[in-house]
Amino acid sequence: MKAVHFGAGNIGRGFIGLLLHNAGYEVCFVDVNDTLVSQLQEKGQYAVKIANEQGDTYLVDHITAIDGKNIDLVAKTIAEADIVTTAVGVSVLKHIAAAVAKGIELRIESGKAALPVIACENALGGSTILKQFVYGHLSADVQAKADQHIVFPDAAVDRIVPLQQNEDPLEVMVEPFYEWTVERSPLLNSLKEIDGVHYVDQLEPYIERKLFTVNTGHCVAAYHGFLKGCETIQEAMNNKEILAEVRGALQESGAALIQTYQFDEKEHALYVEQILERFVNPYLVDEVVRIGRSPIRKISPNDRLVRPASLAYKYGMPAIHLTTAMAAALHFNAVDDPEAAELQASIKELGLHSTITKYTGLDEQHPLHIQAAEQYRKLEQSLQSAAKGV
CATH class of the missing domain: 1.10.1040.10 (N-(1-d-carboxylethyl)-l-norvaline Dehydrogenase; domain 2)
Structure with a gap:
């Protein structure tokens, strides 16, 4: 299984990326920070340290990263993915919408299975906001097809990721507690649920x-x-x-x-x-x-x-x-x-x-x-x- 995650920052690596990895996904991070992308490409893994007495550490491997400015490559990767997630900040969603839209177009053309796109942002209705931006790049015909195959379930995320002071720039320290709640959708019923995610009928x-x-x-x-x-x-x-x-x-x-x-x-x-x-x-x-x-x-x-x-x-x-x-x-x-x-x-x-x-x-x-x-x-x-x- 393959996941595309926008935002390779501390939340992206230490929370969403970790859970996707633990659920069996190979994670491809998309970011515009050239240095961060290069480091992830070079190492292909990073550590997540839990802020507890034991200092539990998890290795997140089988990962890669691509330049978010390369829209064609991002779109191609989305077309082949099983899930798309974001942790970029609500104000950045409009800037990734064109790449997501192009990926959806390629996916629909190739007849791939249903795809969930989940914005894991600290805001009400993040996925709904992203959908509006994405649909702004799609024709009415493609929008109609996307409604049948692409789902944008809203989500709530909660994990404290403090400022980092690690020697390894890719290592992330996070608190032990986390909560990732995702709104159920009829289209999601046919997809494998992610371990560690709490699915609910009403998210608000x-x-x-x-x-x-x-x-x-x-x-x-x-x-x-x-x-x-x-x-x-x-x-x-x-x-x-x-x-x-x-x-x-x-x-x-x-x-x-x-x-x-x-x-x-x-x-x-x-x-x-x-x-x-x-x-x-x-x-x-x-x-x-x-x-x-x-x-x-x-x-x-x-x-x-x-x-x-x-x-x-x-x-x-x-x-x-x-x-x-x-x-x-x-x-x-x-x-x-x-x-x-x-x-x-x-x-x-x-x-x-x-x-x-x-x-x-x-x-x-x-x-x-x-x-x-x-x-x-x-x-x-x-x-x-x-x-x-x-």
């Missing part, structure tokens, strides 16, 4: 559960940790005040998720505890500024802070920890982060309230807006007091 609950627990908790720890001078998430989570903010935010988002999707309350509580344990893994080092980067995206209306807070408000539930995290995000002024710089400039030029409305979508009279503004000023006072040594 699992995507939002992950986004509003893992991603929410991570950024709450990052923004509060940044304000307290912490360098890593692990250091932040060892601070009792920050831990209380993270736990509080996850209880608020959890209550909203349970109400929205009818998750079992006890099972979700265990899931939250599992997430908190992952954040304090002593064998992982994740920088606060990396997790907190791009604050504008993270305080947008449908993302990890505003969306669960809005759900909680809708059901008459408290969201004070989530709005405090929004306030902390507005104070995030990390160097070399364009979004952080934009936020600070907006607060200075437009004022706090206009900035909150502009980036969160919360009207100035909305209770969540009012809470976030109040918490912003409280944090501001605390920062000023700390600066004066009070």
Whole structure:
């Protein structure tokens, strides 16, 4: 069995590539990083180290790599594959669509079997987004044929892959936990299921559960940790005040998720505890500024802070920890982060309230807006007091 995977970065190699290899696939990585492609071609294998006490290591071999800029070669490889996956970032999907489209055209011409194309991105409906871009390169006739043979099931992925500090540039360290959830499709019924993948009939609950627990908790720890001078998430989570903010935010988002999707309350509580344990893994080092980067995206209306807070408000539930995290995000002024710089400039030029409305979508009279503004000023006072040594 052959797999084509777009994105030979740490997530691609340490998560998706590893699972595909373990499921018996020969993986061909597609990337535009010439150095990375050359290294993979030369070695034909790499190691994945698990961040645990034992330091378990897995060898991923029988791999190859091709230049993503060589569209003809990429398309030919897709035409002969059994599965196509991506881990490139949602913003990059449009750039790989032409190659995927050409591969689909070749595949249809040759009468190959059904093909799943799965975007393993940290976003809602990644595969659906990719399909729209791909179909933009196909004629109506080819689109109709593709509907019969190509499936784009949406997926949710979860595995912490921190910044790497390995001597071997191909080696990847990942946390022990992982979750790869894929939406079932009638077309997938005829295909072999991948070991380690959780197939579900309805994906949205699992995507939002992950986004509003893992991603929410991570950024709450990052923004509060940044304000307290912490360098890593692990250091932040060892601070009792920050831990209380993270736990509080996850209880608020959890209550909203349970109400929205009818998750079992006890099972979700265990899931939250599992997430908190992952954040304090002593064998992982994740920088606060990396997790907190791009604050504008993270305080947008449908993302990890505003969306669960809005759900909680809708059901008459408290969201004070989530709005405090929004306030902390507005104070995030990390160097070399364009979004952080934009936020600070907006607060200075437009004022706090206009900035909150502009980036969160919360009207100035909305209770969540009012809470976030109040918490912003409280944090501001605390920062000023700390600066004066009070």
